[in-house]
Amino acid sequence: MASTKQKTFTILLVEDDAGDVDLFLRTVEQELPRHEDDDVTLVINATAEGAIERLQKDPVDLIIADVRLPGISGIELLRRVQDLNRRIPVIILSRVDATETVIDAMRHGAFDYVVKPYDPMDLAARIHRAMRMSEILLQAAPDEPAAPRIPFKNLVGVSAPIRNVMAMIEAIARVPSTTLIIGETGTGKELIAKAIHERSPDSDGPFQVVDCTTFSEGTVESELFGHVRGAFTGAVSDRTGLIESGSHGTVFLDEIGDLPANLQAKLLRVLEAGEVRAVGSTQQRKVNVRFVAATNQDLAEKVKRNEFRKYLFFRLNVMVIRVPPLRERTEDIPVLARHFIARYAKEFSKHVEDLHPTAVTELVAYPWPGNVRELRNVMERAVMLAKGDRIGVADVAGMLAVPDRRQQEVPDEDYLHLPYAKAKEQVLEAFNRRYISTKLTIHQGNVTHAAQDSGLPRSYFHEIMRRYAKDEK
Secondary structure (H helix, E strand, C coil), rough: CCCCCCEEEEEECCCCCCCHHHHHHHHHHHHHHCCCEEEEEEECCCCEEEEHHHHHHHCCCCCEEEEECCCCHHHHHHHHHHHCCCCCCCCECCCCCHHHHHHHHHHHHCCCCEECCHHHHHHHHHHHHHHHHHHHHHHHHCCCCCCCCCCCCCCCCCCCHHHHHHHHHHHHCCCCCEEEEEECCCCHHHHHHHHHHHCCCCCCCCEEEEECCCCCCCCCHHHHHEECCCCCCCCCCCCCCCHHCCCEEEEEEEEHHHHCHHHHHHHHHHHHEECCCCCCCCCEEECEEEEEEEECCCCHHHEEEEEEECHHHHHCCCEECCCCCHHHCCCHHHHHHHHHHHHHHHHCCCCCCCCCCHHHHHHHHHCCHHHHHHHHHHHHHHHHHHHCEEHHHHHHHHHCCCHHHHHHHHCHHHHHCCHHHHHHHHHHHHHHHHHHHHHHCCCCCCCCCCCCCHCCCCHHHHHHHHHHHCCCC
């Protein structure tokens, strides 16, 4: 029998610190999970210039680069890699967990951002994920005929974070790779799973939802894998499990972090072998399923606490979509609000067409702890109760779980008795509230235009706005 040739996967590390290089090498050697056909080659360069020269001569599958390098920075290297070959994932390393640096890296196409000192297992998981993404991008070759683009039905937004999510969906859907969706409650993880299914080759098959939080310890195995007649008291007939019911389609494992520990090993076997065994049966049955899992928990932390199986985590952590909370994509709030207005105006047969600018300001300033789901509920109630053709500030303010900001302003007599530093802090806070609110009202919630009008860099304006929203919680 002819032997199969191993695929050589080349990782280019751009790092000038010898100690960090040594730690990286040990991490890859000891923690990185490997497939049988993986042959990983590491190439190390101390400068971005040397990395670019290497990239122009020989193929590279993944680049991991420090932000601070002698000469060209890691961010500039990222820009140049994007110009040379956008299909190479780039992971940026940094000792600084600065919001602006993270945003800058992601805006220029970084696949991931890791803060030093890093946890070896966490870095290995991120590298493993990038390797699998590199393989997917290689399979989705640019010379293949492009499939007709399917419009997103319920994923709405114009911000860079949500556009990145949409791009990930398009790339992932074309290959049958296990996907993990991470995000806070209410961010729309199930909508993303459905979007992946709708764009997959098996879109005509079932979309089976498995809510891992709803099963009791005693019934979850039967619900997932099925059972045969007589397997336990009450099993009067054979029953097909939810996973097998999703054959030739997609199984969405919602809140996978809550799956009981005793079933995690069995699910791992299903993911690896594509087989299920019903409770009470001695036979394995093949299933052809794409798995999409979702969680609002930190599975890596659960692994460290021995609450989640390490190899199930690695198996799920192949393709990861991180869904940003609504407070981190404020540009989308007016767009989403108008989307919900149109939906519920039609559903309730009401002539409601738009938002008043003051309502936009109120919505943008609110921190949305319940994310898009909370915004949807607020707009549904606002449309239901609206008396005019526009939703005004009075229609939404009472539905937001914050006290009236007008009661939070600081009258002179309330701060004059305070120490100077404390009094200044309170007055400055009240000024920031009024100023940001006014600018957002003038520009109907458009953060970019409001920042330009204020003469502030957009990132700085956004940070002031986020702090203002945070204080409202």
